[in-house]
Amino acid sequence: MLELRGLTKRYGATVAVDDLTCVFEPGRVTGFLGPNGAGKTTTMLLALGLQRATAGWARVGGRSYADLPTPMREVGALLDAQAIHPNRSGRAHLSALAASNRLPGRRVGEVLERVGLDAVAGRRAGTYSLGMKQRLGIAAALLGDPGILLLDEPINGLDPNGIAWARGLLRELAAEGRTVILSSHLMSEMELTADHLVVIGRGRLIADTSLASFLAGALPPQVLVRAETPTPAFVAALRSAGAEVRVDPDEALLVSGLDAGRVGRIAFAERMVLTELTPRRGSLEEVFMSVTAEAVEFSGARIVAEPRSAMPGETVAHTFGGRR
Ligand SMILES: Nc1ncnc2c1ncn2[C@@H]1O[C@H](COP(=O)(O)OP(=O)(O)OP(=O)(O)O)[C@@H](O)[C@H]1O
Numbered sequence: 001m002l003e004l005r006g007l008t009k010r011y012g013a014t015v016a017v018d019d020l021t022c023v024f025e026p027g028r029v030t031g032f033l034g035p036n037g038a039g040k041t042t043t044m045l046l047a048l049g050l051q052r053a054t055a056g057w058a059r060v061g062g063r064s065y066a067d068l069p070t071p072m073r074e075v076g077a078l079l080d081a082q083a084i085h086p087n088r089s090g091r092a093h094l095s096a097l098a099a100s101n102r103l104p105g106r107r108v109g110e111v112l113e114r115v116g117l118d119a120v121a122g123r124r125a126g127t128y129s130l131g132m133k134q135r136l137g138i139a140a141a142l143l144g145d146p147g148i149l150l151l152d153e154p155i156n157g158l159d160p161n162g163i164a165w166a167r168g169l170l171r172e173l174a175a176e177g178r179t180v181i182l183s184s185h186l187m188s189e190m191e192l193t194a195d196h197l198v199v200i201g202r203g204r205l206i207a208d209t210s211l212a213s214f215l216a217g218a219l220p221p222q223v224l225v226r227a228e229t230p231t232p233a234f235v236a237a238l239r240s241a242g243a244e245v246r247v248d249p250d251e252a253l254l255v256s257g258l259d260a261g262r263v264g265r266i267a268f269a270e271r272m273v274l275t276e277l278t279p280r281r282g283s284l285e286e287v288f289m290s291v292t293a294e295a296v297e298f299s300g301a302r303i304v305a306e307p308r309s310a311m312p313g314e315t316v317a318h319t320f321g322g323r324r
Contacts, residue, residue, distance in 0.1 A: 006056030018203035031194035076141030086126025130157030226276035
């Protein structure tokens with residue numbers, strides 16, 4: 001478990017992390033999300049003792065990182081896959097890490113196999129593709145068999161097979177009871193991988209919630225409706241019940257603001273024969289953009305707005321004030 005309490009980091013006038021309080025729980029993949037400059041990397045650096053907090057603290061299983069006797073056995077991190085000596089082989093890179101952290105040498109072979117690099121472990125790491133470097137970075141994070149994994153953009157550069165592999169690995173690591181913290185801007189992948197989300201904007205907590213609640217909570221319900229012969233009266237009845245209705249060129253209706261049951265009852269009252277009635281939820285990308293729209297907005301290179309607040313019924317910083 002990784003716990004942050006009132007964690008704050010200022011760089012001069014910039015507040016990179018602002019009074020952040022949350023707990024990253026074991027046994028699940030937590031997506032750590034936020035727009036560019038939201039403070040994700042800084043939070044990870046603070047948790048790893050690589051930056052000093054201005055206020056508040058981060059604790060790993062109740063202790064600060066600096067107090068951990070063998071940190072790599074507690075926390076494995078991937079911050080920058082390119083940070084490797086190009087003339088060392090993948091195996092030599094991991095062996096050096098294992099030796100300097102008093103980890104058994106047999107772990108090197110184990111993690112190389114787990115990330116699928118065993119066949120190229122003798123090659124100079126400088127010749128690795130970005131995807132291979134990401135795998136090597138994940139191997140390094142796993143070297144101490146840690147309970148917590150902090151992975152900053154670990155799937156950048158992976159091809160579709162690599163991404164599917166990484167998804168399986170991360171889910172497996174969580175199922176083994178580890179705390180898996182994953183930051184990525186690849187929302188479609190995050191949607192498939194994460195169980196839980198911590199969303200920050202401009203250093204502040206916006207949402208700390210399950211993926212399912214995040215997806216369900218932020219956008220009004222939408223229903224895709226196809227009727228055999230949709231009549232203007234049906235559309236008018238939907239609108240007078242409060243729905244926004246968009247009629248597609250193929251005559252499908254996209255109904256916002258009413259759930260499928262309500263749309264079905266209106267269709268029944270209007271003697272419509274429906275051939276489709278499909279509830280649609282927002283994608284993670286849509287909900288993320290909606291929730292963070294006011295958190296960080298760039299005008300040129302300038303951040304201009306304050307964070308919007310969080311989701312209903314969850315551990316949150318504020319009350320959700322989105323478009324509901
Ligand atoms: N060493 C530093 N000195 C000054 N400002 C910094 C430093 N590191 C980060 N910042 C600033 O702190 C804020 C948070 O940056 P951080 O890199 O943590 O965000 P992020 O969420 O990881 O962004 P991205 O998604 O773009 O990687 C930004 O405004 C950034 O410019």
